[in-house]
Amino acid sequence: MSIEAKDALEKIRAYLAAGPTEGLRRFLREVHYADLAETLPELNLAQQIKIIRMCEPSKAAAVLYELDRAEVAALLEGLGEWRAAQILREMSPDDAVDLLGGMQREEQERFLSLMGTSEAEDVQELLEYGPETAGGLMTTECVSVDEGITAGEALEFLRTTAPDAETVYYVYVVNKQNQLVGVVSLRELILSAPSTRVADVMRTEVVSVHVDTDQEEVARVVGKYDFLAVPVVDDEHKLLGIVTVDDVLDVLEEEATEDILRLAHVEYEGRYFGTSVLKRAGKRLPWLVVLLFGGLLAASVIANFSATLSAITALAFFMTVMAGGPGNLATQTLAVVVRGLATGEVSPRGVLTVIMGEVGVAVLVGVVSGLIMAGVAYVWQGEAVFGTIVGVSLASSMIIAAVIGSFVPLIINRFGIDPALASGPFITTLMDVCSMLIYFSLATFFLHRYPM
């Protein structure tokens, strides 16, 4: 919880304890919705309902949008139909879709029927799009004008209609078929002479995204071109809505969190902290158990070489090094590839270049690491053969780690699966098995030829 929200929470608790509501009502008018939203989960449902009832509908809508989806359903239920409908109508369609999207079909339909007909239709339409696409992110409330009008007429149009639009900073220009033909910023409109035709000041090279575009790609486009919003079009290039930069910020933060947690083998869906210890354990346990069983594969490899192990006990000393080194290199490779795919530095077209480059890195890094550890093993155990086993198997395992660490996420990505999700546990297990197999095979080979 942020410092501002902590202060807000203290004040709200004091007001709730004090009794009379006038002070609380005044405070709720002043507090920022984002801070208020942070305090609500700390209060019980009755207190939450009391507070939302006291807020103006537009602020209540903004607060509800920030809450966890499960909490919202309970709150809307508790507020009663009339108040819930009033708040839902205040939301922009994309925010309402976001809220309703997580609900059961029947719940969705009940709340939709509470909203006004035209709002409900907008929301219904948006609900059809995938939640992680441009269509799922966009709002239909954007400003578009006909290509035939003047800058002055456009500004007048804004003055009369704008209060409903989520962002008016770009005005999109469409032709008679509602196809996107240009864009002009509010700034350019203001700076133009009122009699100038919009078609003369607009830029005609408009970057837009298709309604089915993945949200990560939408974020990449907005970030790359420094947009405040990007228009969304259908197959016929008709303007459907816009995705605004604040939604892109949310996407970026969500995708980064998702990547980090999945690379660290944590199931990701929404918040982590703030949920119960039992729920958190549920997000952590699945991959840990998978990895433990993966580790058993490596264990069975080692068991197969128990004769070699009994002959050279020192092999066991280096087992953590031999599993750790290539494992860490595979994790490094996976992380740079996954991140490169997310930021667009790695394009799906350049797969071979990436793999070759990463293997090149691994050859350098593997040879250096192998030489160092061979030296250490030789000095420690006083056996040149032992040093050779350690050095050669470490270097070759690390090179294989780079191949696996870059190949697997790139291939998985090509099939449209999130590489951060599937790669981690698979690669970890595969690398453990590979390194142990190489290490003990090499040791067995040398043991038969050059007994120590």
Add this chain to the structure above:
Amino acid sequence: MSIEAKDALEKIRAYLAAGPTEGLRRFLREVHYADLAETLPELNLAQQIKIIRMCEPSKAAAVLYELDRAEVAALLEGLGEWRAAQILREMSPDDAVDLLGGMQREEQERFLSLMGTSEAEDVQELLEYGPETAGGLMTTECVSVDEGITAGEALEFLRTTAPDAETVYYVYVVNKQNQLVGVVSLRELILSAPSTRVADVMRTEVVSVHVDTDQEEVARVVGKYDFLAVPVVDDEHKLLGIVTVDDVLDVLEEEATEDILRLAHVEYEGRYFGTSVLKRAGKRLPWLVVLLFGGLLAASVIANFSATLSAITALAFFMTVMAGGPGNLATQTLAVVVRGLATGEVSPRGVLTVIMGEVGVAVLVGVVSGLIMAGVAYVWQGEAVFGTIVGVSLASSMIIAAVIGSFVPLIINRFGIDPALASGPFITTLMDVCSMLIYFSLATFFLHRYPM
């Protein structure tokens, strides 16, 4: 490289091969600067210089800003003083600072002397702030008006001065001492009657950041309140500049990449792909070598127990499981804590709650994992004592992993060090040593009492 940039590169190569420059010149006017910037690193320096010379100065400035800092220095050098000065003057002060910030002191001063006096002064001033603070991110080009004027006067002021300002979507209102007293959006100004006083429509509760605020905190504030820009003030609440949302997007992407790569033990500074294999190896090798030597600590622990290991060879089979399980749990814990700190879900004040929660999770997860592996070990080796050793040491190592995995980053964060940087290798090494120590101590203890 994105698809749009690939197309641009093909066209540029064709134009360069064709000879006459008119087509290229026309193409350069049309192509988006972000796409052009992506193509440049694929061309040689002479071609780069040729292309930048053909661009209009404002586009050249936008392109240069997108490039790697090292490339920019060479390009500015090659363009000659006159053209370099022209381009630098076109940049907004914060972008110029970003470019010059990475250069040597003498280079900086040479380029500053090429710029106009007033531009150079702005840049000089910004260069004094830390590059990762609000001061280092902000631009001084923002629109502020006196609290006494009307909405109509404010719009007229915008019409006459705005073309230079990076963003005009918020107009900041200041008093006679240049202290920030309010904010009004361009949208609100347009919707107001021209005779309304700005002081009557402005919001007086302005969220601002101090000039020394860390850039991650700035990003958090902009993201939380859905701002297009946030004002930056000094100790006396005087308005110094603004940080715009496009810079915040860059910060978020940079910080997320930094966190991911550092958690995966990769040195982070700027781009990874696009640099040479040798440079990439340099970013990967340091931590790998540190981790190998860390692994040697675990190896020396195991060597100390070689008598126990000789007596029960099966202990070696479970070593990868025993190092991997707690290691993975520590990585999970580290990742959720580091990410929680970055998104603000974990506040530095709530350290104890976080550690207690994570230990709670580890008790659940550890006991389940320990029971599963105890069962497997018992069935496989047919020894209840062996199963007990495996189960108890796995469960206790995992609980310790949660303590270390949450405690270390939180403590490091308290000292103002990036927890993603220092925690990873330290925790990995510490966990390996701990798990091996617990596993073999327990085995030795049982071996003496209940010989297998």
